[in-house]
Structure formats: structure tokens, C-alpha cells
Amino acid sequence: MISHEMNGLYAITPGITDTTQLCEMTRQAIAGGVQYVQYRNKIADYRLRLAQANALSKLCKQYGTRLIINDHYDLAIEVDADGIHIGKEDIAITDARDYLGKNKIIGVSCYNQLELALGAERMGADYVAFGAFFCSKTKTNTVRASTDLLSEAKKKLNIPIVAIGGITLANASSLIAHGSNSIAVCHELFGTQDIQFVAKKFSQLFFRTEQTFSSSS
Numbered sequence: 001m002i003s004h005e006m007n008g009l010y011a012i013t014p015g016i017t018d019t020t021q022l023c024e025m026t027r028q029a030i031a032g033g034v035q036y037v038q039y040r041n042k043i044a045d046y047r048l049r050l051a052q053a054n055a056l057s058k059l060c061k062q063y064g065t066r067l068i069i070n071d072h073y074d075l076a077i078e079v080d081a082d083g084i085h086i087g088k089e090d091i092a093i094t095d096a097r098d099y100l101g102k103n104k105i106i107g108v109s110c111y112n113q114l115e116l117a118l119g120a121e122r123m124g125a126d127y128v129a130f131g132a133f134f135c136s137k138t139k140t141n142t143v144r145a146s147t148d149l150l151s152e153a154k155k156k157l158n159i160p161i162v163a164i165g166g167i168t169l170a171n172a173s174s175l176i177a178h179g180s181n182s183i184a185v186c187h188e189l190f191g192t193q194d195i196q197f198v199a200k201k202f203s204q205l206f207f208r209t210e211q212t213f214s215s216s217s
């Protein structure tokens, strides 16, 4: 387990087959201030996943942005990504750690369950993710998480918290204010004409929310 400050915008890539387009969209997101990129593609076959993950790995290394691979620990190793994100249908945390080693990031989906998050932390997760907080256009089979859960989790966890699911520029601030260190976004970021602009707007929310906190405390 590595100790790192997880902060800011976490981009979840859209499931598209055009690798050049995927890289250009991701490059724009990084230019707008994205701190973490998650390669998530549920429709690609092995060859396309490998090609896309390799291309994103090169891109992220070029800009010093962390790349997380969704689901596939073997792909993360293959492309020398910074870590993986796993959920309830994926590899166990302890097995992932054995394969990836102590220097890689392991993120774990905890849906709307604090108990899962406490267990994930004990097993060596580097961050936990809660959600969906809102209705997601990207993933429909989700459970709903609340800001109360975020506040409770903030008190009990020592590792960073990521919020995900239907997050927009209009609803993100309340998640940050309730203790989310990072917000993971797909549609609101990649479904727009000006990805760089939207990424910048999301990134500014962190700065503003933190400023509001420190000036009022």
C-alpha cells in the first residue's frame, strides 16, 4: 500500500473503439487539470484493451498523470499503469496486492456500504469509492449513495474517498463539501464539446471548496 494524497478530478474514460479519439479526449481532460485517469472499457476485446491501455499509459506518463485500469490487474501490469480499480465482481484486494506489489494504487468500490470500505481499508486498499450519488448515464445498474454516508465515512476512514455516479458541475460541490477527496466523472466530462473547459471547471471546484472551508474555519 502506498501513501498518497488523492485529490481532484478523476476521469473515467468512455467506452469507445477509436483509440486516437480516446487519447485526444483524454489529453484534453488532462490539459484541463485531471489528476487521475481510469481506463474503463466494457466493450473492447483483449487486443483493443491492450492497445488503448498502452496508448493511455504513454500519454499519462508524458503528462505525469496517474493511470488506473478498471477490472483488469493483468492489463495494469502489462502497460505499467499506476494501479487498478476493483469492485465486487473483480479480483480480491489481497490477491491484487500480491500481483501488483506495494507501490501500485488499489482502489475499491464500496457502493453505499461503509462496512465494505472499512474492510477494504483493513485489507490494504489505497482509496475507496462510493456511489452512485446521482443517476448515471454511463452505468445503470447502480445503488444510490448519500452525502450522509460520505460524512460518516470521512470520520471513520484514513484513506482517500472518491465519489462517483452522475456527477455534474452543478452537484459536485456538495460531494466535496461532505468529505470526498476526489470525484470520478465520465459523461459530464467526455460527453461535452469542450472537454478541457469542463475539466478546468471541475478542478476549480476543489480549490474553491477548500478555500471556503479554510476561510470559514
Ligand SMILES: Cc1ncc(COP(=O)(O)OP(=O)(O)O)c(N)n1
Pocket (backbone or CB within 6 Å): 038, 040, 070, 071, 085, 086, 087, 088, 089, 090, 107, 109, 129, 130, 139, 162, 164, 184
Ligand atoms: C472510481 C470508481 N468507482 C467505482 C467504480 C465501479 O466499479 P465496479 O463496481 O467494479 O463496476 P465497473 O466499473 O467495473 O462496471 C469504478 N469503476 N471506478
Ligand SMILES: Cc1ncsc1CCOP(=O)(O)O
Pocket (backbone or CB within 6 Å): 012, 131, 132, 135, 136, 137, 138, 139, 142, 164, 165, 166, 167, 184, 185, 186, 187, 188
Ligand atoms: C463506473 C461507475 N460506477 C458507478 S457510476 C459509474 C459511472 C460513472 O460515470 P458517470 O459520471 O457518467 O455517471
Ligand SMILES: [Mg+2]
Pocket (backbone or CB within 6 Å): 070, 071, 085, 086, 087, 088, 089, 090
Ligand atoms: Mg469492476
